[in-house]
Amino acid sequence: xxxxxxxKAAYVAGQAADARINFELEAEGMTLNMGPQHPATHxxxxxxxxxxxxxxxxAEPVCGYMHRGYEKLCEVRDxxxxxxxxxxxxxxxxxxxxxxxxxAAERLMGIEAPPRAQWIRTILFEMGRIANVGLFLGExxxxxxxxxxxxxxxxxxxYVLNLIEGATGGRFHPNFDRIGGLKDDLPKGWIDEAKGAxxxxxxxxxxxxxxxxxxxxxxxxxxxxxxxxxxxxLEYGLSGANIRSSGxxxxxxxxxxxxxPYNELDWKVWTHPDGDSFARYWVRLQETREATKIVxxxxxxxxxxxxxxxxxxxxRVPKGEVWLHTExxxxxMGYYVVSDGSPGGPxxxxxxxxxxxxxxxxxxxxxxxxxxxxxxxxASLYFILGDIDR
Amino acid sequence: MSRLSSEADAPTEASGEELAPVDPTxxxxxxxxxxxxxxxxxxxxxxxxxxxxxxxxxxVWREAANVARAALGMTYFCFLSAIDWKQNPELGGQKLWDxxxxxxxxxxxxxxxxxxxKAGGDTRFQVVCRLYNVTTHVGLTLKADAGDxxxxxxxxxPLFRGADWHERExxxxxGIDFEGHxxxxxxxxxxxxxxxxxxxDFPLLAREVKPWPGLVNVxxxxxxxxxxxxxxxxxxxx
Numbered sequence: 265x266x267x268x269x270x271x272k273a274a275y276v277a278g279q280a281a282d283a284r285i286n287f288e289l290e291a292e293g294m295t296l297n298m299g300p301q302h303p304a305t306h307x308x309x310x311x312x313x314x315x316x317x318x319x320x321x322x323a324e325p326v327c328g329y330m331h332r333g334y335e336k337l338c339e340v341r342d343x344x345x346x347x348x349x350x351x352x353x354x355x356x357x358x359x360x361x362x363x364x365x366x367x368a369a370e371r372l373m374g375i376e377a378p379p380r381a382q383w384i385r386t387i388l389f390e391m392g393r394i395a396n397v398g399l400f401l402g403e404x405x406x407x408x409x410x411x412x413x414x415x416x417x418x419x420x421x422x423y424v425l426n427l428i429e430g431a432t433g434g435r436f437h438p439n440f441d442r443i444g445g446l447k448d449d450l451p452k453g454w455i456d457e458a459k460g461a462x463x464x465x466x467x468x469x470x471x472x473x474x475x476x477x478x479x480x481x482x483x484x485x486x487x488x489x490x491x492x493x494x495x496x497x498l499e500y501g502l503s504g505a506n507i508r509s510s511g512x513x514x515x516x517x518x519x520x521x522x523x524x525p526y527n528e529l530d531w532k533v534w535t536h537p538d539g540d541s542f543a544r545y546w547v548r549l550q551e552t553r554e555a556t557k558i559v560x561x562x563x564x565x566x567x568x569x570x571x572x573x574x575x576x577x578x579x580r581v582p583k584g585e586v587w588l589h590t591e592x593x594x595x596x597m598g599y600y601v602v603s604d605g606s607p608g609g610p611x612x613x614x615x616x617x618x619x620x621x622x623x624x625x626x627x628x629x630x631x632x633x634x635x636x637x638x639x640x641x642x643a644s645l646y647f648i649l650g651d652i653d654r
Numbered sequence: 655m656s657r658l659s660s661e662a663d664a665p666t667e668a669s670g671e672e673l674a675p676v677d678p679t680x681x682x683x684x685x686x687x688x689x690x691x692x693x694x695x696x697x698x699x700x701x702x703x704x705x706x707x708x709x710x711x712x713x714v715w716r717e718a719a720n721v722a723r724a725a726l727g728m729t730y731f732c733f734l735s736a737i738d739w740k741q742n743p744e745l746g747g748q749k750l751w752d753x754x755x756x757x758x759x760x761x762x763x764x765x766x767x768x769x770x771x772k773a774g775g776d777t778r779f780q781v782v783c784r785l786y787n788v789t790t791h792v793g794l795t796l797k798a799d800a801g802d803x804x805x806x807x808x809x810x811x812p813l814f815r816g817a818d819w820h821e822r823e824x825x826x827x828x829g830i831d832f833e834g835h836x837x838x839x840x841x842x843x844x845x846x847x848x849x850x851x852x853x854x855d856f857p858l859l860a861r862e863v864k865p866w867p868g869l870v871n872v873x874x875x876x877x878x879x880x881x882x883x884x885x886x887x888x889x890x891x892x
């Protein structure tokens with residue numbers, strides 16, 4: 265059998281093409297787009313990964329697919345209308361977005377909500393935290409291939425969402441906070457129901473303890489993966505559970521200047537010294553359990569009285585500037601509100617969202633890790649796209 | 655001591671603040687900055703409540719952040735952004751953008767056309783940065799004037815790597831150039847986007863098509879003067 269010249273040439277060309285591909289893979293690396301529709305991105309975050317074999321040599325997150333321009337829109341709405349917008353920033357714990365803004369406006373106006381309003385705010389705030397972080401506790405398992413926890417999380421999250429709906433009328437976007445207090449008081453029988461739900465959620469945390477934390481596969485896939493040293497975390501402005509799992513004992517619920525009654529309660533700030541993905545999961549699990557205990561104490565000690573301070577029918581915020589931050593489910597959320605004293609809305613409203621800073625570390629953190637660990641690290645950093653893009 | 659640069663508010667604000675006791679922790683923050691940077695570079699400061707605002711000269715912007723980080727222990731980088739102090743009555747008060755009225759430069763241009771907030775300001779654009787000490791829980795809002803037409807300021811990325819995204823966002827939203835930034839690229843907007851959306855003269859095109867229906871909410875309620883207190887605020891919120 266003779267080989268024609270054409271066949272020889274085709275063979276050489278094929279070898280050359282293979283060599284070129286191998287060269288690209290080995291020397292230049294391959295570019296892989298993760299997202300914008302990857303389930304690990306909680307929305308639409310695209311991550312460009314430059315790979316050398318299985319290893320990431322360079323990573324760059326690309327955001328903006330969900331940018332809605334809230335900072336501009338805040339300037340053309342009045343204060344009462346802004347809460348509708350900012351509900352949509354972190355859509356899993358919506359009520360938590362309203363509280364710092366309303367507190368900032370109250371501070372500018374020099375009014376303070378009555379104690380009962382502050383306590384109910386704190387109850388709903390912690391319920392928002394449970395609804396948000398509770399989903400993470402299951403979702404993290406789903407990212408690593410364990411599908412059961414996420415169904416448990418969705419099932420038990422319903423108890424909290426039903427309570428939020430019962431009190432506010434909205435499951436996802438309550439829009440319940442008003443400058444000077446709250447829209448309504450709690451409905452009859454709500455407190456007993458809430459206590460039952462908190463018991464149920466503590467059981468859910470125990471289930472997650474059994475299913476994931478005690479699971480050897482889960483531990484092997486998360487321990488030592490994506491370690492963030494504390495000094496780097498501070499430089500990037502990480503906050504919330506992400507920085508507490510790097511060993512820093514800092515929680516704005518206890519240390520912040522916001523006026524919510526956390527310091528009248530008995531609770532604990534959980535930290536973990538490791539700074540890896542496992543530590544981030546573990547801290548969030550403890551925090552969810554702690555949040556149910558905080559809600560229980562708040563329900564027991566709920567003061568009586570009015571739920572709304574006297575405010576003008578037309579909200580007119582005097583000239584001034586204020587910075588107010590709270591510990592939201594994802595980390596430190598704050599509003600830098602500038603008012604020019606006009607009857608309209610804020611002159612400037614800078615929204616400091618936790619996920620923005622938490623994700624900005626990822627190009628540093630993903631360098632050198634293996635592809636399956638990219639998913640682990642992104643899932644454990646825990647961000648929500650509405651919270652990055654605003 | 656506190657100052658608001660608006661003439662109308664200044665007398666009442668000043669007399670009210672004189673009586674308030676000075677917060678020693680926040681005063682110490684200002685003193686450290688004044689010692690390290692030189693008194694001529696710390697242009698103004700305001701201590702109010704549990705917070706402190708310091709406006710420094712733009713030439714010492716990075717140095718001020720470095721002093722806050724090294725000498726005051728403010729290692730936590732909270733955020734960096736900017737404010738456009740230009741008054742735009744169409745967007746600010748009335749909340750209705752009238753394309754005819756905005757032809758040309760408009761009435762609100764030129765010196766004195768903008769008011770400034772805490773710690774004053776001399777130019778249209780101002781950069782704001784928030785740093786925080788996670789052990790003593792003392793925060794500081796640093797401000798510096800960035801200029802009028804071609805705003806620029808030093809980048810903080812050499813000090814805080816986290817400033818990267820914040821400066822990219824501020825650059826694309828305000829057009830403020832950060833000198834020393836490793837790569838000012840668009841963060842949210844498409845690469846070919848023109849204009850700086852958060853500037854006060856950037857029109858919100860949705861307003862041109864349809865006036866905001868919520869405009870009715872900023873009008874007075876029937877038979878009521880501004881400043882009347884009312885038990886219920888529901889009327890203004892539906």
